[in-house]
Amino acid sequence: MTEDIRAAIAAERRDQVELLEGLTEDQWDAPSLCAGWTTRHVVAHTTLPFRSSGTRVVLEILKSGGRFNHASDRMARKDARLPAKDLLDSLKANIDHPWTPPGGGPAGALSHDVIHGLDITVALGLDRTVPHDRLKVILDGMTPANVKYFGADLAGKRLEATDLDWTFGEGRPVRGQAQDLLLLVCGRTLPPGRLR
Numbered sequence: 001m002t003e004d005i006r007a008a009i010a011a012e013r014r015d016q017v018e019l020l021e022g023l024t025e026d027q028w029d030a031p032s033l034c035a036g037w038t039t040r041h042v043v044a045h046t047t048l049p050f051r052s053s054g055t056r057v058v059l060e061i062l063k064s065g066g067r068f069n070h071a072s073d074r075m076a077r078k079d080a081r082l083p084a085k086d087l088l089d090s091l092k093a094n095i096d097h098p099w100t101p102p103g104g105g106p107a108g109a110l111s112h113d114v115i116h117g118l119d120i121t122v123a124l125g126l127d128r129t130v131p132h133d134r135l136k137v138i139l140d141g142m143t144p145a146n147v148k149y150f151g152a153d154l155a156g157k158r159l160e161a162t163d164l165d166w167t168f169g170e171g172r173p174v175r176g177q178a179q180d181l182l183l184l185v186c187g188r189t190l191p192p193g194r195l196r
């Protein structure tokens with residue numbers, strides 16, 4: 001299973017390289033679904049593990065009083081000053097990098113890459129569908145703790161994917177493509193008309 005997930009991570013990163021190579025400078029500087037971040041910030045964030053030492057990350061977290069999200073935001077804002085080409089080259093050079101988020105394992109790494117890729121493509125209105133085998137790994141591992149971590153308000157809602165066999169929660173049905181429901185679980189605000 002781990003080898004399959006590693007292959008899915010590499011495939012996702014290759015797909016993202018291809019997509020990012022085709023973006024204009026305006027698209028690199030356009031807002032993403034991550035509040036306050038542009039495409040450039042998101043790519044700076046996703047490539048951080050390839051470009052920064054563990055020491056830098058620990059020091060930044062200490063500067064932030066142990067608040068990882070605060071440190072992550074500060075590092076993304078600083079690293080977003082890098083040229084888009086440098087960020088893209090970092091992603092290209094690390095297609096097979098074994099990084100995993102603390103406590104997340106390979107499935108967490110896949111989730112990280114897929115979600116942030118969607119933060120870019122959905123915000124830019126690009127027509128990209130994440131392959132279902134990748135989404136299934138992420139969605140099948142979804143728990144109430146994940147929802148709480150992301151701060152999503154799903155009380156009284158039952159998420160129902162229209163393009164694969166997946167449901168989550170109880171209550172009023174909210175239907176949409178699996179990748180849109182994943183973004184909803186992650187607390188993202190989707191463009192109108194994507195859910196019903």
